Amino acid sequence: MRxxxxxxxRVFAREKxxxxxxxxxxxxxxxxxxEDLVQTALIKLHGAWSRVRRRSTVDRYVRTVLMRCWLDEYRRPWRRREHRDGIVPEVADPAVDPAAAGQRHWAKGVVHQALAQVPPRQRAALVLRYFEDLSVAEAAAVLRCSEGTVKSQTSRGLTALRDAMERQDEDLPRLAVEGMAW
Known part of the structure; x- marks a missing residue:
């Protein structure tokens, strides 16, 4: 590479x-x-950098590589046996109202926990459509599937996400009672 x-x-990697x-x-x-997935995706992008000509193509290409890296990682047999229950601590911002920050943190945690219960392809479709704000056609290109598949995976993913959030709501009173010191 020249x-x-x-x-x-390097500029692209720093920005993205x-x-x-x-x-x-x-x-x-x-x-x-x-972090591991991003590093793997950037390494693969580095190898293909001279072939990727246009800047608009690079964003889509690296997103596609990132999703494939994650799906490859998810499919590995040893990953099926590992269950992660830990909570990653976040640094508090003292400039923000503590009550509002706590509420946002709780809501983010609820959504992330529910999102973790959605099947992988549906989760990928939800993230690309609603968090990355891609169109159906762009998400289909990243996932290498038809637009109809993206629509159905998104619809099923939203249903699964809603169900997971409802299950969390049902568990909340039980967890509050269990956590009380008598």
Whole structure:
């Protein structure tokens, strides 16, 4: 790779790394795995950088690579046996109202927990459509499937997400009682 292309890649990687990490986290639910997925996707992009000509194509290409990396990781046999229950701590922002920050943090946690219960393809469709704000056609290109598949996976994913959130709501009173010190 020429020095000019190398510099273009470095600039792109610096600009997009944080957004790719957030997308990967929304899909996999683990910050460490999200970092690994982004690193793997950027390594694969580096190898194909000279073939990817237009800037608009690069964003779609790296998103596609990121989703494939996650699906490949999800399919690995050892991953099926691992169950993650830990909570990743977040740094508090003292400039924000503590009550509002706590409410937002709780809501984010509820959505992330529910999203983790949605099947992988449906979760990928939801993240691309609603968190990455891609059109149906763009999501279909990233997932390498038809637009109809994206629509059906999104619809089923929303139903699964709604069901998961309702199950969490049902468990809330029971968990509150169990957590009380008598």
């Amino acid at each position: 020095a000019e292309e190398e510099e273009q890649f 790394a944080a957004a790719l990490r957030r997308t990967a986290y929304l899909v996999c639910g683990d910050w460490h795995l999200a």
